[in-house]
Amino acid sequence: MINTIKTRLTGWQSRFLSYGGRLILLKSVLTSLPVYALSFFKAPSGIISLIESIFKKFFWGGSEVNRKISWIAWSSICLRKEEGGLGVRRLKEFNTALLGKWCWRMLVERGGLWYRVLVARYGEEAGRLEVGSRSVSPWWREIAKIMEEVGENDGGWFVERVSKVLGDGKNAYFWLDRWVGEVPLCRRFARLFDLTTNKLLAYLILQQIS
Amino acid sequence: MEDIYDRGWEDGGEVWRWRRRLWAWEEELVEECRILLINVALQTNVSDRWQWDLDKDDGYKVRDAYQALTQRAAPILDATAHLVWNPQVPQKVSIVAWRLLKDRLPTKINLKRRGIAQVTDTMRVSGCGQEESAPHLFLHCHVFGSIWQHIRSWIGVTGVDTDNVNDRFHQFIHYSGHLKARRSFLQLLWLLCVWLVWNERNNRLFKNTETSIEQLLDKVKFHLLWWLKANNTTFVYGSQSWWSNPFYCLGID
Numbered sequence: 001m002i003n004t005i006k007t008r009l010t011g012w013q014s015r016f017l018s019y020g021g022r023l024i025l026l027k028s029v030l031t032s033l034p035v036y037a038l039s040f041f042k043a044p045s046g047i048i049s050l051i052e053s054i055f056k057k058f059f060w061g062g063s064e065v066n067r068k069i070s071w072i073a074w075s076s077i078c079l080r081k082e083e084g085g086l087g088v089r090r091l092k093e094f095n096t097a098l099l100g101k102w103c104w105r106m107l108v109e110r111g112g113l114w115y116r117v118l119v120a121r122y123g124e125e126a127g128r129l130e131v132g133s134r135s136v137s138p139w140w141r142e143i144a145k146i147m148e149e150v151g152e153n154d155g156g157w158f159v160e161r162v163s164k165v166l167g168d169g170k171n172a173y174f175w176l177d178r179w180v181g182e183v184p185l186c187r188r189f190a191r192l193f194d195l196t197t198n199k200l201l202a203y204l205i206l207q208q209i210s
Numbered sequence: 211m212e213d214i215y216d217r218g219w220e221d222g223g224e225v226w227r228w229r230r231r232l233w234a235w236e237e238e239l240v241e242e243c244r245i246l247l248i249n250v251a252l253q254t255n256v257s258d259r260w261q262w263d264l265d266k267d268d269g270y271k272v273r274d275a276y277q278a279l280t281q282r283a284a285p286i287l288d289a290t291a292h293l294v295w296n297p298q299v300p301q302k303v304s305i306v307a308w309r310l311l312k313d314r315l316p317t318k319i320n321l322k323r324r325g326i327a328q329v330t331d332t333m334r335v336s337g338c339g340q341e342e343s344a345p346h347l348f349l350h351c352h353v354f355g356s357i358w359q360h361i362r363s364w365i366g367v368t369g370v371d372t373d374n375v376n377d378r379f380h381q382f383i384h385y386s387g388h389l390k391a392r393r394s395f396l397q398l399l400w401l402l403c404v405w406l407v408w409n410e411r412n413n414r415l416f417k418n419t420e421t422s423i424e425q426l427l428d429k430v431k432f433h434l435l436w437w438l439k440a441n442n443t444t445f446v447y448g449s450q451s452w453w454s455n456p457f458y459c460l461g462i463d
Contacts, residue, residue, distance in 0.1 A: 018302035019306070020302030020303070020304070024301065069324065069326075071309060071314040071315075071316070072309070072312060072314050076312075078280075081291065081292060081295055084311075084312070086305075086308070089276070093276055093280050094272075094276055096275075097272045097276040097279055098272055100270065101270055104270035105270075108259075108269065157275075157278060157279060161262060161263045161264055161278065162260060162261070162262060163260075163261050164260060164261065165258065166252060166253075166258055167256030167258045167259065168253060168254050168256060168257055168258065170257060170258060171258040172258045179250075180250060181246060185243065185246075188243075189239055189242075189243050191236060191239060192236065192239055195228045195229050195230065197227045197228065197229055
């Protein structure tokens with residue numbers, strides 16, 4: 001992937017381009033080259049910083065051999081324009097956002113073969129896939145990390161933004177799904193969840209019993 | 211609509227079965243939890259579905275997720291930041307202005323600070339004998355700074371100058387009221403001036419060519435006319451009327 005980016009760059013000879021031209025190329029072409037890879041794999045942070053350093057060099061007009069001053073921190077370049085940046089994508093966050101799509105699809109696209117394969121491999125419980133403690137594929141580990149993430153500030157961004165809208169209640173889990181309030185009941189009333197005899201309570205079952 | 215008691219939430223229902231008897235404070239939690247459930251209603255003919263809170267209808271979007279991930283708790287508010295961008299202005303011009311507002315143009319002072327230029331070399335290119343800093347170059351220098359005087363008399367406005375580049379930009383744009391068309395025109399004008407002054411400085415420094423301030427002013431007028439014509443095919447005025455009354459040509463006098 002890095003090679004693709006590098007080959008693309010050698011063709012461009014950045015010294016003949018203005019800052020404006022380089023910015024356009026950077027935003028529209030360079031940050032898009034790794035999209036496919038980033039949408040599937042979690043990129044190691046070393047790779048991310050390597051790619052970003054190539055971007056930086058390109059933007060400020062440097063090349064493999066000559067160095068240029070980076071006049072403005074990359075993090076401010078990545079800010080949105082209203083915040084005084086240039087609106088270049090941050091690869092790490094972009095990567096996470098792309099991977100989040102998988103988590104979403106796991107919730108809503110239950111019919112696909114890929115999902116059934118995952119169910120067969122890792123098992124399903126309470127309407128979601130089990131993470132599995134045995135040796136799991138690195139891909140699955142990263143996806144599961146996003147799903148499971150719990151935390152105050154940065155963690156849990158996915159879980160916090162997904163909720164269940166109640167219809168007939170046949171597919172909602174009383175404790176585990178977030179269907180009322182800001183957090184799932186199992187976290188809001190962690191003590192009660194700890195004590196309940198039926199953690200996987202889904203109230204369809206109840207209706208059938210009664 | 212179903213009765214709430216069908217769901218095991220009633221007293222002694224399936225939900226409230228515990229591994230042991232609850233303590234009093236735990237009972238309070240249960241009560242709190244029940245209160246939450248009072249207003250929950252089910253609809254029998256609709257099935258449950260997942261919702262992505264940032265886009266309730268269409269579901270997950272990478273764009274929303276990215277924005278959520280990069281959102282800061284305290285966004286940086288910068289009143290001038292968005293002003294450097296204008297669809298009628300080439301990006302390279304906007305970028306120079308952007309760097310100017312952040313004081314990150316390679317002026318001699320900035321180079322010196324980074325240990326690149328020699329100390330003796332920091333004098334102004336225009337030869338006015340002062341160190342070349344961004345505010346000096348663009349505002350106070352009696353060679354380049356005087357262009358603002360000319361500009362003001364061309365468009366017929368008066369104003370007092372502030373010392374800070376950002377403030378000056380902001381003030382300049384609001385010289386002639388808050389009308390959008392006027393602000394936009396002044397924005398173009400300011401960006402263009404910055405661009406041309408910077409280029410002129412570079413030409414003097416690296417190419418040893420020199421343009422007088424009057425010629426620079428003519429350049430400003432020409433460029434501005436080009437920009438406007440390039441973006442607006444119905445803009446019919448020739449350079450003559452443009453020279454004498456730009457606001458009239460734009461229909462905003």
